[in-house]
Amino acid sequence: MRTVGILAAVALSFASLHARAEPSKAWTAAKAGLPADAKIVIGADLTAIQKTQLFATYFPKLLEKGDAGKVLDKVKASCKIDPLTAIQGVVVATTADQEDGAVYLAVAGLDKAKLSSCLVATVHDTADKTAKVSLKQDGNITQVSDGKDHTAFLGWVGKDVIVVSLHGKDKTSLVKWMGGKGALAKSDVGKSIAKLNTAATIWGAGDVSQEIQPGVTVKGGYGTVTFSKGNLDADVHAVMTNAAQATTMATSTRKQLDEAKQGNLPRTFVTMLGAVSVAAANDEVVLKGSFVEQDLLSVLALAAAGFGGP
Numbered sequence: 485m486r487t488v489g490i491l492a493a494v495a496l497s498f499a500s501l502h503a504r505a506e507p508s509k510a511w512t513a514a515k516a517g518l519p520a521d522a523k524i525v526i527g528a529d530l531t532a533i534q535k536t537q538l539f540a541t542y543f544p545k546l547l548e549k550g551d552a553g554k555v556l557d558k559v560k561a562s563c564k565i566d567p568l569t570a571i572q573g574v575v576v577a578t579t580a581d582q583e584d585g586a587v588y589l590a591v592a593g594l595d596k597a598k599l600s601s602c603l604v605a606t607v608h609d610t611a612d613k614t615a616k617v618s619l620k621q622d623g624n625i626t627q628v629s630d631g632k633d634h635t636a637f638l639g640w641v642g643k644d645v646i647v648v649s650l651h652g653k654d655k656t657s658l659v660k661w662m663g664g665k666g667a668l669a670k671s672d673v674g675k676s677i678a679k680l681n682t683a684a685t686i687w688g689a690g691d692v693s694q695e696i697q698p699g700v701t702v703k704g705g706y707g708t709v710t711f712s713k714g715n716l717d718a719d720v721h722a723v724m725t726n727a728a729q730a731t732t733m734a735t736s737t738r739k740q741l742d743e744a745k746q747g748n749l750p751r752t753f754v755t756m757l758g759a760v761s762v763a764a765a766n767d768e769v770v771l772k773g774s775f776v777e778q779d780l781l782s783v784l785a786l787a788a789a790g791f792g793g794p
Contacts, residue, residue: 510573510590511682513641517588519664520671523580526688531572533685536711537777542784577661578650580692585650586661588641624662625655676706676723684708700733701725714777722769734764737771752782 511527518525533539578585620627629635637655639647639662649658668674676689689706696702707720724730745757760773 508573508590508683509644510575510588513590513645513647514575514577514588515668515674515677516666517641517647517662517664518577518586518668519660520667521579521660522577522585522664522668522671523673523692524582524585524688524690525575525577525668525673525677526686527573527575527682528686529573529684532711537714537781541781583650584657584661586658587648587650589646589648591644591646625658627655672704676704679721680706681708681710685711700729711777716773716775716777716780718771718773718775720771721765722771724767724769727764727767730764730767730769734762734769737762737769750786752779752786755779756783 514525514527573590575588576585577588616630618629620629624640626638626640627635628637634653636652637649637658638652639649639658641647641662647658647662649661651657669678671691673689673691676691677687680687680689686709687707689704691704693701693703701724703723703725705720705722707718710717722733724733741757741760741762745754749757756773756775756779759775760771763770
């Protein structure tokens, strides 16, 4: 039984019921609950994303590639909810290897009774119809079982945020990813997030070290992407080992961009590259760009055609 996927879909569906809920509530809850093990944290205002041309173009294609579309259709039929009416805020956090983590989803006007009713209906319709689906409340944890050998858990932060572990069947994992008690703020990734505008459409930070070439190591990074009136503004910071590496990397990146612009590229590619600036700031390489969303769509379409994509 695809219980974890079902739980996430149901949670997203209930989020869609209440357009007035604040996307920032997901981050407020995650900031308080995430443990120091969180090394990659990404936040998104899903309501704002759904208004973009990129979402309208690519989300249907993503649904075609897996079971997500079928699950969302089941939720809509079982709970009488349009899952994508007004989805709100989400925060995804994982360990450095991305093997463990959790998803925080902002909701509003939702109580456990409503969610429980929808969970029972959706799991029953999506799984074996003979399954004796049951739910159990244990404080801020909801447990759902099919009466056989499948049990999954989701958590609550107050009445506004639902939490789903990447290991939905592991209650210990869920409790861990809800019980950090402010530990994230003291971590390196938490300090990077403190520099960000978490009201941006998409924002994120990572504390993952990687050698990208001999003698050059990226220690982590942070950045934002904001959509507004058909435009996309990006501000990305790569944190290097020291200022000398940052200067070297910025110089090398600018050279590569200049060479690419002089190459045999379509005009739209050249326009996009021309909108990117690269600079060194102490031990960081800072990349900024301001793009017209329609140009980005054109670039993605050309790239997909060139590489045999969808």
